[in-house]
Amino acid sequence: MHTLQYTRYYLQHNYYNMSIFDTTIGLIAPHYCIGCSRPGAVFCKECAFGTTQLPSICYVCAKATKAHTPCSVHNSPRALKHVYTALSYEGVAKKLMRAYKFDCKQAASKNIAFVMDLWLPYLEQNSVLTWVPTLPKHVRQRGFDHTKMLAKDFGILRSLKPVATLDRVTSTSQVGANRAQRKAQLKNAFAIRDGAKINSKNIVLIDDVVTTGATIEACTKVLYAAGAASVSVVAFARTP
Ligand SMILES: [Zn+2]
Ligand SMILES: [Zn+2]
Secondary structure (H helix, E strand, O other): OOHHHHHHHHHHOOOOOHHHHHHHHHHHOOEEOOOOOOEEOOOOHHHHHOOOOOOOEOOOOOOEOOOOOOOOOOOOOOOOOOEEEEEEOOHHHHHHHHHHHOOOOOOHHHHHHHHHHHHOOOOOOOOEEEEOOOOHHHHHHHOOOHHHHHHHHHHHHHOOOOOOOEEEOOOOOOOOOOHHHHHHHOOOOEEEOOOOOOOOOEEEEEEEEEOOOHHHHHHHHHHHHOOOOEEEEEEEEEOO
8 A cells, every 4th residue: 555545544544634634635745637637636627527418318228318317117106206417437437436436535526526516407405415325334444435425515516415314224235236136135225314304305315326226226215115205316427
């Protein structure tokens, strides 16, 4: 492990204030844009404006739809109302998310939120903004909850304060499994957090990358069972 990475890892696990720490690290070793190598942000605004918006498609089968709804085959009264995804998960979008999640570049959260804000439509102000909870072991490894942080930074841009509504109650990783396997693994993976107010609310769930859709569907099922009026997803990217 690189000395700087180690120092960072060590400090993260000693409960330092991460925003100050991240700023300090930025001064010592500035970020270089993963798109154009310019020093400053992990992903600069110029590169953000240069990304291509993902059109409205069904999140399951990629068929063209209107208003980011599922197609008629994948729609039902208890399906996700809208799945808004900003980009296709390839090229620079993939590099950016991997830098954020696997190189633990926390500063990328604001850059990712910026891209999401850029391409995603207006959300009703009476929506409850929440997020897909990350596996506790991944939060421990990274030193931060990447989806919660994304919800916070996206919420700042949209004047919505995120609230925790879900807990992760099983610890199976989803990497590599297909849609059917993931669905089976995720049965009972999520539960409503004690005290969360879901009944009659329009829920907007933040996720990082939509792959098979099994994770967001598992969350949606629990939220509808708790009385949600509607559930929509806002995600950075969708696996092509
Ligand atoms: Zn750039
Ligand atoms: Zn479909």
